[in-house]
Amino acid sequence: MKFAFFVGCTTLARLWGYEIATRRTAEKLGVELVDMPGSGCCGTTYLETLDHITALAIAARNICIAEEMGLDIVTVCNGCTEVLTKANKELKKDPELREKVNEVLAEVGRRFEGTVEVKHILRMLKEDIGLEKIGEAVARPLKGLRVGAHYGCHLLKPSDVMMFDDPEVPTTLDELIDITGAESIQYPNKLECCTGPIMGVREDVTWAVGLEKVETVKKYADIMVTSCPFCYLTYERCQLVQESSPDVPVVHYPQLLGLALGIDYKELGFDNNRIDASAILEFMED
Amino acid sequence: MMTDLSEKEGIRIGKENIEFRRLLMETPGAERIMLCYQCGVCTADCPVALRVKEFRPRRIARLAVLGQKERLLEGDTLWLCAGCYTCYERCPEKVRVSEIISALRKLALKEGIIHPTFKALMKSIAEMGYIYEIGDFQNEMREDEDLPQAPEPEVKEIEAIMRKTGFLDLVEGC
Structure with a gap:
């Protein structure tokens, strides 16, 4: 199984733990992730709100690179996933819009053909590999570890575009956590947005929203697990800016899965997690 | 308000x-x-x-x-x-x-109105191809982590697209 790997700005620039764990875990599961030469920012969900054609063209330029590679795209950021999925679907569906965007892309010698799919790594794990096969590959179940899952918004919404899982009662991340032997717990306001996107407008609001969720998770679970670098940053940083941090470890899903698959803790980029997550090791069976 | x-x-x-x-x-x-x-x-x-x-x-x-x-x-x-x-x-x-x-x-x-944070982000994409700088420093750190170099994002293409649609001129005019 082979995919074009769209890492995304935030993970490339600083969340190396996420990228390392994704690459190691994919390798372990026999998935080849191929880097996308010339790819850049997806455009961001901000650009979508500012200019429709520009947003489509910037996203499509990245999709064109995967089309040339002949590979479907795997993403690790909810924002990139939404931006690329939305552009890909709109351009495949609407020939007039596609012509308009292709006129812009012609300026840089590219053309959107509509030959590939875009999917978040959670979707790839569930739909392309499957829970059963992942379960069979688990070598060291994380027995007794209680996990507070955070889905984030753009993995699921807008649901008429993303067409993945259930926007009000999603289960994918919970299932993927449970398969590691850990237990995904239910907690109040589990689906609430991290509000990371307004960090640059009202930082105080983002930290307050983040902290509220972290403190809720702390009541019910040992760690928090995310599937988006932006959400991750919010829940990590909202703790770091406190005088006394609640110290709830925030872990990227592939780090958790990697451990269960038998990959060594040191090889999963945990030294990049700024809140020590080594307490997980106490839950590992030999 | x-x-x-x-x-x-x-x-x-x-x-x-x-x-x-x-x-x-x-x-x-x-x-x-x-x-x-x-x-x-x-x-x-x-x-x-x-x-x-x-x-x-x-x-x-x-x-x-x-x-x-x-x-x-x-x-x-x-x-x-x-x-x-x-x-x-x-x-x-x-x-x-x-x-x-x-x-x-x-x-x-x-109308020439954009929040400064949004403006800065859009300019970063046009100038660097990413919302953050991912240059020699980041790539050296990536190398230490045993990660490949970050893709070079063909900044000229990205800027040309943003220019062609008129978007970049609008943002710069704000």
């Missing part, structure tokens, strides 16, 4: 307001504003409105119907939406305030 609707003089609706509403309704995403019956599910379930009293999605929908351009475009109102799509999913009339806000941001940009 948005003007309180309860102010004594009330809101005067002139031709220019109706004209602004027409312009807004022609912008993709805002077509259905007239169907809003102010149920308030958007505000009730908004994670930002819960903590920021001047951010009221329901009021944005009402002001849009009344074509209140100045009230809508001034201050941080339009830039406080986190884009979580909760109101999009739950709006019983598919009016979807998130999409109204998106349409309003497009009109704001044409």
Whole structure:
């Protein structure tokens, strides 16, 4: 199984733990992730709100690179996933819009053909590999570890575009956590947005929203697990800016899965997690 | 901050307001504003409105119907939406305030208005191909982590696209 790997700005620039764990875990599961030469920012969900054609063209330029590679795209950021999925679907569906965007892309010698799919790594794990096969590959179940899952918004919404899982009662991340032997717990306001996107407008609001969720998770679970670098940053940083941090470890899903698959803790980029997550090791069976 | 609707003089609706509403309704995403019956599910379930009293999605929908351009475009109102799509999913009339806000941001940009954070982000994409600098320093760190070099994003292509659509000129003119 082979995919074009769209890492995304935030993970490339600083969340190396996420990228390392994704690459190691994919390798372990026999998935080849191929880097996308010339790819850049997806455009961001901000650009979508500012200019429709520009947003489509910037996203499509990245999709064109995967089309040339002949590979479907795997993403690790909810924002990139939404931006690329939305552009890909709109351009495949609407020939007039596609012509308009292709006129812009012609300026840089590219053309959107509509030959590939875009999917978040959670979707790839569930739909392309499957829970059963992942379960069979688990070598060291994380027995007794209680996990507070955070889905984030753009993995699921807008649901008429993303067409993945259930926007009000999603289960994918919970299932993927449970398969590691850990237990995904239910907690109040589990689906609430991290509000990371307004960090640059009202930082105080983002930290307050983040902290509220972290403190809720702390009541019910040992760690928090995310599937988006932006959400991750919010829940990590909202703790770091406190005088006394609640110290709830925030872990990227592939780090958790990697451990269960038998990959060594040191090889999963945990030294990049700024809140020590080594307490997980106490839950590992030999 | 948005003007309180309860102010004594009330809101005067002139031709220019109706004209602004027409312009807004022609912008993709805002077509259905007239169907809003102010149920308030958007505000009730908004994670930002819960903590920021001047951010009221329901009021944005009402002001849009009344074509209140100045009230809508001034201050941080339009830039406080986190884009979580909760109101999009739950709006019983598919009016979807998130999409109204998106349409309003497009009109704001044409008026030369953009939040400085958004402007900086857009300029970063045009200049570096990423929202952050991913240069020698980051690549050295990546190498230490045994990660491949970050893709070189063909900045010239990205800038050319943003220039061709006229978007970059609009952003720079703000």
